[in-house]
Amino acid sequence: MKPNHLIMSLAITLSVMSTQARALDTTAVLNLETAKKMAAGCQAKAMEKGWRMSITIVDAGANPVYFQRMDGAYIASAELSQLKAENSAKMQMPTSLFEEFAYGKDKKGGLAPGLAELPGFVTLAGGIPFKTSKDFLGAIGVSGGYPNEDAECAQAGIDAVKSLLK
Structure with missing residues (x-):
């Protein structure tokens, strides 16, 4: 192999590796500090309303x-809260949609009635995914009140870190 070809191959290889490394560096990841701020926002809403909640925050996996x-x-x-x-x-959608898929808006049967029968699958509101403008970060699950209260509390947690989710 000629020296020019070897240098060109090496340059291309290093360029590809550098691009891959930058891609990993720019992917947003949920950290503990942000998760704690979400939980604090949710807890503040719960205390304001007199609710007693359990709050779970998970990452994108x-x-x-x-x-x-x-x-x-x-x-x-x-x-x-953990299941929500x-x-x-895992589905990257609010758990309130699972209820609609399983039971329908009128509660007379949805598009996927068997969904509610899957082991470990929760079809109650209170689980909400969150992301930055380009990266899915994870989800918050809240339980302890009525499903609409759980969802309101979960949304308060996301709202508490909205400025960080750019």
Whole structure:
């Protein structure tokens, strides 16, 4: 191989490796500090309304990043918040849509009625995914109140870090 060809091949290889490294550097990832701020925003809403919630925040792979159970929250709300967060992250959509898919808007049957029968699948509102303008980061799951209260509390958690999700 001629020296010019060797140099050109090496330059191309290094360029490709450098581009791949930059792609990894620019992908947003959920960190513990942001997850704690989300939980604090959710807790503030819950305290304002007199709700006692369990809050779970997972990353884009549905791995737990942060969990908090407020004093007096139902024991089962801990597991439900986790399932809502995981399901929302895995499907990248709010869990309130799963309820609609399973039961329909009129509660007389949805497009995917078997969805509610899947083990570990929660069809209750309260799980909401979040992302930056270009990267999916994860989901928050909240349980302890009525489903609409759980969803409102979860949204308050996302709103608390909205400025960070650019």
